[in-house]
Amino acid sequence: MPRASLFIPCIVDLVLPGIGESTAALVRHVGHTPVYHREQTCCGLMAFNSGFRDEARTLARHFIQVFEDDATIVSPSGSCVNMVKNRYPELFADEPDWQRRALELAPRVFELSQFLVDHAGVIDLGAHRHATVAYHESCSTLNGLGVSAQPKALLGAVRGTTLVPFKGADVCCGFGGTFANAFPEISTALVAQKVGYFLESGAELLVMCDPGCLLNIQGYLHRHHPGKTAMHLADYLAGGLPGNPGRRP
Amino acid sequence: MKVTTDRFRQTALEELANARTQKFLQILPLRLSARRQEAYGSFSDPEAAHRLGQAIRGEALARLPELLETFERNALANGAKIFWAADSQAANRYIADLARSKGARYVTKGKSMITEELGLNDHLAQCGISAWETDLGEFIAQLLEKPPFHIVGPAINIPVEQIRDIFLEKGVLDQPTLDPVTLGRAARRFLRDKFRDLQMGITGVNIAVAETGTVINVENEGNIRFNKSAPKTLVCVMSLEKVVPTLADALHQLRVLCRSATGQAAGAYISLDSGPKKADETDGPEELHIVILDNGRSAIYQNRHTREALRCIRCGACLNACPVYGKVGGYPYGWAYSGPMGQVLTPALRGLAETGDLIRACTLCHRCKTICPAGIDHPGLLLHYRNKDVQADPLLQGRGADPRERLAHRLFALAGSRYTYWRIFSKVLSRAARLFGKGAMLRGLGPLGRGWFLSRDLPAPAKKSFHERWRQRKD
Ligand code: SF4
Numbered sequence: 270m271p272r273a274s275l276f277i278p279c280i281v282d283l284v285l286p287g288i289g290e291s292t293a294a295l296v297r298h299v300g301h302t303p304v305y306h307r308e309q310t311c312c313g314l315m316a317f318n319s320g321f322r323d324e325a326r327t328l329a330r331h332f333i334q335v336f337e338d339d340a341t342i343v344s345p346s347g348s349c350v351n352m353v354k355n356r357y358p359e360l361f362a363d364e365p366d367w368q369r370r371a372l373e374l375a376p377r378v379f380e381l382s383q384f385l386v387d388h389a390g391v392i393d394l395g396a397h398r399h400a401t402v403a404y405h406e407s408c409s410t411l412n413g414l415g416v417s418a419q420p421k422a423l424l425g426a427v428r429g430t431t432l433v434p435f436k437g438a439d440v441c442c443g444f445g446g447t448f449a450n451a452f453p454e455i456s457t458a459l460v461a462q463k464v465g466y467f468l469e470s471g472a473e474l475l476v477m478c479d480p481g482c483l484l485n486i487q488g489y490l491h492r493h494h495p496g497k498t499a500m501h502l503a504d505y506l507a508g509g510l511p512g513n514p515g516r517r518p
Numbered sequence: 519m520k521v522t523t524d525r526f527r528q529t530a531l532e533e534l535a536n537a538r539t540q541k542f543l544q545i546l547p548l549r550l551s552a553r554r555q556e557a558y559g560s561f562s563d564p565e566a567a568h569r570l571g572q573a574i575r576g577e578a579l580a581r582l583p584e585l586l587e588t589f590e591r592n593a594l595a596n597g598a599k600i601f602w603a604a605d606s607q608a609a610n611r612y613i614a615d616l617a618r619s620k621g622a623r624y625v626t627k628g629k630s631m632i633t634e635e636l637g638l639n640d641h642l643a644q645c646g647i648s649a650w651e652t653d654l655g656e657f658i659a660q661l662l663e664k665p666p667f668h669i670v671g672p673a674i675n676i677p678v679e680q681i682r683d684i685f686l687e688k689g690v691l692d693q694p695t696l697d698p699v700t701l702g703r704a705a706r707r708f709l710r711d712k713f714r715d716l717q718m719g720i721t722g723v724n725i726a727v728a729e730t731g732t733v734i735n736v737e738n739e740g741n742i743r744f745n746k747s748a749p750k751t752l753v754c755v756m757s758l759e760k761v762v763p764t765l766a767d768a769l770h771q772l773r774v775l776c777r778s779a780t781g782q783a784a785g786a787y788i789s790l791d792s793g794p795k796k797a798d799e800t801d802g803p804e805e806l807h808i809v810i811l812d813n814g815r816s817a818i819y820q821n822r823h824t825r826e827a828l829r830c831i832r833c834g835a836c837l838n839a840c841p842v843y844g845k846v847g848g849y850p851y852g853w854a855y856s857g858p859m860g861q862v863l864t865p866a867l868r869g870l871a872e873t874g875d876l877i878r879a880c881t882l883c884h885r886c887k888t889i890c891p892a893g894i895d896h897p898g899l900l901l902h903y904r905n906k907d908v909q910a911d912p913l914l915q916g917r918g919a920d921p922r923e924r925l926a927h928r929l930f931a932l933a934g935s936r937y938t939y940w941r942i943f944s945k946v947l948s949r950a951a952r953l954f955g956k957g958a959m960l961r962g963l964g965p966l967g968r969g970w971f972l973s974r975d976l977p978a979p980a981k982k983s984f985h986e987r988w989r990q991r992k993d
Binding site for chain 2: 330
């Protein structure tokens with residue numbers, strides 16, 4: 270079986286490990302052997318977005334060393350994949366050797382839904398799950414990676430699942446990493462708006478491809494609308510795989 | 519105008535609490551975005567048209583010095599006068615001196631962001647010369663002494679009662695009314711009077727054409743055309759990046775500009791002026807002065823990153839697409855340029871020392887970049903500014919990092935550079951976080967993350983990380 274290396278973002282590793290397990294299950298399900306390099310740490314996205322490029326470079330070098338021998342790398346985070354694919358080359362603008370290594374790595378890194386649909390060529394996972402869901406277009410996934418059709422196709426192919434139209438699907442949820450903490454009132458206005466659209470949509474679940482948006486939206490739901498749930502795509506899909514019915518809520 | 523770029527936070531809070539602002543932000547940006555989208559559909563190949571517009575801006579910037587020389591040569595040959603203004607003071611002085619020498623007690627103005635950048639109205643007032651804004655929205659904003667709320671609708675958020683009151687107070691209106699048509703007519707009558715026997719009119723410039731020495735303006739009210747044709751002396755103020763190589767380039771740029779700004783295939787009035795009135799012509803100004811403003815742009819131009827900000831054609835589409843603008847409106851940005859446009863331009867023009875919040879008040883959602891007809895990578899530029907700010911870059915007047923924040927990032931990077939450190943670091947972090955709550959969701963982390971916890975909970979670190987689960991799995 271071909272191997273796929275798991276790139277587990279630090280947030281997923283520490284706070285949302287279930288998403289990592291779901292990712293591994295999906296990778297296995299589409300006929301790949303998941304490999305996990307225990308040396309992996311953090312891609313450097315937060316340092317980079319905060320302006321600390323030296324620190325981001327330290328983390329990026331480590332990342333490249335850990336992953337550069339892998340043929341296929343898959344991650345359940347649109348923003349982290351966007352960092353590696355689209356920001357590393359620019360981060361090493363003044364270091365040609367590292368830049369070359371970053372550029373060679375970039376095409377081998379896939380966001381999970383991208384991996385399943387574009388790389389493994391699977392849309393119908395044979396999953397069953399009874400729910401009405403809405404799909405939130407995470408900004409890095411949509412505008413950074415151009416990934417939007419893939420997750421919706423995957424959801425659409427799940428038996429028993431209805432994907433409802435979602436107003437403002439592509440409007441930012443207000444996470445923005447440190448933005449959420451630095452501009453809490455603006456961020457709150459945005460996540461409240463997103464959640465408002467979600468409630469209007471009539472969907473039971475809001476599904477997305479980015480753990481950052483998930484922390485934000487789920488954190489807000491937990492505080493203000495307990496009982497309403499946001500979920501990562503990996504968990505939603507893996508939960509519906511045969512022999513795994515509703516493994517996670 | 520008063521510059522309040524350092525009050526972004528406070529003003530944003532005020533605007534979030536302002537019901538009227540919120541109401542208009544639910545309408546205007548969405549409607550303009552939808553109109554833009556529809557208007558782009560009238561291109562036979564919208565994507566190609568979009569890219570061509572971006573390429574024109576790219577070429578214009580790559581050839582900027584040469585194009586400016588060509589423009590100057592051709593404009594002079596057309597009979598225009600050219601004044602190169604190094605900064606606002608130089609531009610303001612030139613314009614005020616000119617007005618004085620023409621014996622003008624007042625001037626009229628077409629809506630232009632560049633004269634707001636100059637603070638021209640204030641300067642003229644100090645010289646005893648009144649400046650009348652002639653765009654209706656801008657006229658209202660001026661009477662109320664408010665900055666523009668939106669580039670396309672400067673006074674769209676002002677209640678009609680307030681407009682009635684200020685019109686009565688300033689003698690624009692005789693009888694109180696709330697009828698918008700009557701109010702509009704009153705403003706028109708008032709301003710028409712100013713155009714009669716006009717000594718001097720001032721406008722901005724949307725596009726300058728190098729090959730013909732032409733200055734182009736686009737608008738919907740006809741007031742700019744009045745400004746350009748009624749006075750004896752016309753002053754057109756342009757920032758130096760406005761020039762494009764050819765008339766064909768300009769026409770395409772107009773196509774994308776009008777669609778992006780108001781969702782029109784073309785603005786109602788497009789005025790192309792090549793020099794003042796010729797001997798055999800009946801209309802037009804006797805003198806045309808073109809003020810070409812630098813105001814820090816040459817310095818910006820030297821750097822390949824900041825140069826990108828000069829691509830902007832001021833269409834305002836990014837305002838309508840921006841989630842942050844959509845919540846706080848135009849006032850918090852504190853200067854002539856608001857929204858993502860302001861976030862890329864203002865730091866470059868005024869330095870990071872007073873614009874630190876502007877470069878951070880962004881979720882990096884990339885919507886602005888996606889729709890920008892000029893091809894600006896706003897998030898990329900903001901990330902560049904953040905880096906320069908942290909580095910205390912002298913050119914951009916970066917402020918340097920907060921020492922605690924720097925330390926945190928240093929430690930984090932150190933931990934992340936080695937597997938063994940990272941395991942220890944993450945263990946400590948998880949343990950520490952779990953001190954703040956027993957449940958699956960944390961409601962606070964003591965002094966940390968107060969902004970986050972204002973409205974959100976956070977999952978507590980898992981008992982076992984993915985790393986540990988993977989090591990212990992049995993398959
Ligand atoms: S930055 Fe781009 S989208 Fe925004 S006003 Fe300028 S040209 Fe228009």
